[in-house]
Amino acid sequence: MHCRSCEMSLKPFMSFGQQPIANGFIESSAIGNEYFYELEVAVCPGCGLFQLVTQPDAGMMFHKNYAFFSKSSKGMQRHFSAFADYVRQNFLTSASPFVVEIGSNDGILLQNFADWNIAHLGIEPSQNVFEEAKRNGVETLCAFFSEDTSDKVCDQYGKADAIISANVICHIPDINSVAKGIVKLLKPEGVFIFEDPYLGDVVGKTSYDQIYDEHVFLFCVGSVKNIFEKFGLTLLDVLPQTTHGGSMRYVLGRQQYHEISDNVQKQIAKETALGLSLDSTYDAFRNNCEKSRADLVKLLTELKAKKKKVVGYAATSKSTTVLNYCNIGSDLIDFISDTSPEKQNKLSPGKHIPVKSHDEFVANYPDYAVLFAWNHEAEIKSKEKRFEESGGQWVHFVPDVRIDEPIQ
Ligand code: SAH
Ligand code: TMP
Ligand code: ZN
Numbered sequence: 001m002h003c004r005s006c007e008m009s010l011k012p013f014m015s016f017g018q019q020p021i022a023n024g025f026i027e028s029s030a031i032g033n034e035y036f037y038e039l040e041v042a043v044c045p046g047c048g049l050f051q052l053v054t055q056p057d058a059g060m061m062f063h064k065n066y067a068f069f070s071k072s073s074k075g076m077q078r079h080f081s082a083f084a085d086y087v088r089q090n091f092l093t094s095a096s097p098f099v100v101e102i103g104s105n106d107g108i109l110l111q112n113f114a115d116w117n118i119a120h121l122g123i124e125p126s127q128n129v130f131e132e133a134k135r136n137g138v139e140t141l142c143a144f145f146s147e148d149t150s151d152k153v154c155d156q157y158g159k160a161d162a163i164i165s166a167n168v169i170c171h172i173p174d175i176n177s178v179a180k181g182i183v184k185l186l187k188p189e190g191v192f193i194f195e196d197p198y199l200g201d202v203v204g205k206t207s208y209d210q211i212y213d214e215h216v217f218l219f220c221v222g223s224v225k226n227i228f229e230k231f232g233l234t235l236l237d238v239l240p241q242t243t244h245g246g247s248m249r250y251v252l253g254r255q256q257y258h259e260i261s262d263n264v265q266k267q268i269a270k271e272t273a274l275g276l277s278l279d280s281t282y283d284a285f286r287n288n289c290e291k292s293r294a295d296l297v298k299l300l301t302e303l304k305a306k307k308k309k310v311v312g313y314a315a316t317s318k319s320t321t322v323l324n325y326c327n328i329g330s331d332l333i334d335f336i337s338d339t340s341p342e343k344q345n346k347l348s349p350g351k352h353i354p355v356k357s358h359d360e361f362v363a364n365y366p367d368y369a370v371l372f373a374w375n376h377e378a379e380i381k382s383k384e385k386r387f388e389e390s391g392g393q394w395v396h397f398v399p400d401v402r403i404d405e406p407i408q
Helices: 074-091 110-115 127-135 147-157 175-185 199-205 221-229 262-274 279-305 317-326 358-363 374-383 385-389
Strands: 014-020 036-043 050-052 098-102 119-123 160-166 186-197 234-241 247-253 310-313 368-371 393-396
Touching (some): 014 279, 074 160, 074 186, 074 374, 098 147, 175 186, 175 221, 199 262, 199 279, 221 234, 234 262, 279 310, 279 317
Parallel strands (some): 098 119, 098 160, 310 368
Antiparallel strands (some): 014 036, 234 247
């Protein structure tokens, strides 16, 4: 196995065991036919890139029925409206700018540019979310981004002032093809701005649930510099984000047209202090994951022994890693409540916990709810006050396994 960026040979430092497709919610008739692969992770000794050893084929994850619609979170809608403002104010200075987004999903981010009448194009391979974007007037091409797609977009639409992306670049295994495609598609002074879950947060919070099939990479400032600088794109700025439990926004462009912010060196110093390139850091991370697993199973087993009703809140892709790594099934969690109709009345990948509508959660509040969508905690707690008033308590597992104190 070799690094997907620099081709140095890789040695996995831990395995999360056999895992199904994280967003592969199934009908009961499909039990027995599920695809599993071993979820092993490694950090490249050459370029520092954190990556999965094997990733299932893209067509198994991104297809006509992708289970995740970005607009399902109000908090993310606000985040993306602020992201669009940031891009427009800082980088769209030409008379008639053109913005391309990679992995635009249902149009949550590009909708802002469409509303401002700014020329834009989304590149989105999953048919159902692509169609939703088109319905809302967001110009979108149904394709996987790669160097080839970039050539086609250049021919048909011309070059971009800004290429933007959120929670997508970490999904694309051929990162060198992505980099080459971006270099071709950007105007000379154009910028590439992307954000993704940040390795420093995953290591710092033991949020190992960010590791699943779709996330083939977890980036940090050091690895992003190494990946893109060999293609002539300089890292100009880095801006930490609170989304998805801690993300990083990276701004890249050709050095002769831009200044480099001090933020880049400051963040690299933080990564050195965190030990993001040391083997010992990942040995400690593995130990922390094992402790988190033992603590969560112990807690849920105790609650069950006390005859408490425990459900899961939000059937996130992240929860697939947790449930399968910890071997938690419907013996410990009755069902998982989720607002996405695509997941409801199906079974969770691998462990086959029933997924039910949010109405079922409200109709009969449980004693405990495991907060799988912990990255949306503020949004969820504000809309679920009645659950807490009914005596319900949240179970958390990031950064530690714990139960919220009941409200008085
Ligand atoms: N940007 C959205 C969606 C993130 S989910 C948000 O932040 O909410 C990841 C998206 O990337 C999915 O919609 C998936 O279909 C898309 N995707 C996966 N591989 C891709 C590729 N090679 N090129 C473009 N999009 C891709
Ligand atoms: P993700 O973490 O894989 O992006 O998926 C988020 C899932 O969480 C999605 O299926 C919708 C669900 N969800 C809820 O059920 N309730 C909520 O309040 C939020 C924010 C998300
Ligand atoms: Zn490498």
